[in-house]
Amino acid sequence: MTGAVPAAVTAVARLQALPGREAEVRAQALALVAPTRAEPGNLSYRPYEDPVAPGAWVVLEEWADEASWQSHLASPHLAGALARTAALLAEPPVVRVFSA
Template identity: 40%
Template sequence: MSSSMIRVLAHIVASPGKEAALQAVLLELIQPTRQESGCLAYELWQSPANPTQFVFVEAWASEAALNAHLISAHVEQAFLASADFLASPPEIYQYQLLA
């Protein structure tokens, strides 16, 4: 594992009743993102206890790869398509491996 690897947790909350619509938008991100250079892992999870809560668990080879992802056309399109389905803006947290 490279010390420059970045792990990302992106927490996304749907407005009540909009879970299925948001899920459809988020699922569309998976295939193009996994094909991006520097994408090591990209998984979408949903809370069984609270189905309005989604989280992307991501691993990127570098901060540059993550930054390229964040400005990609498919991410921009997903932000626009999901705007009416979100309870709040996504919370995106980045982590670096310490040991």
């Protein structure tokens, strides 16, 4: 019998920009794509701007396993982006995490 296969992790984050700060939130969301995609265990990272709700974003992330997701949460580029983005958002990000 072989070992258990690690469960993949999918995270869905919702962001809402403060009025007038939409372009800055857009820049932050897009700036995270390259460094996140380069992280070990990242399968996808896709930010989407809501076409009917200005300044609303959904970010879909897929990770090979819980360990890679946790590593991402501790990454310097994410911590820096969250610190900068906090002042640009109307509310804290809402994140839902699902395991396969």
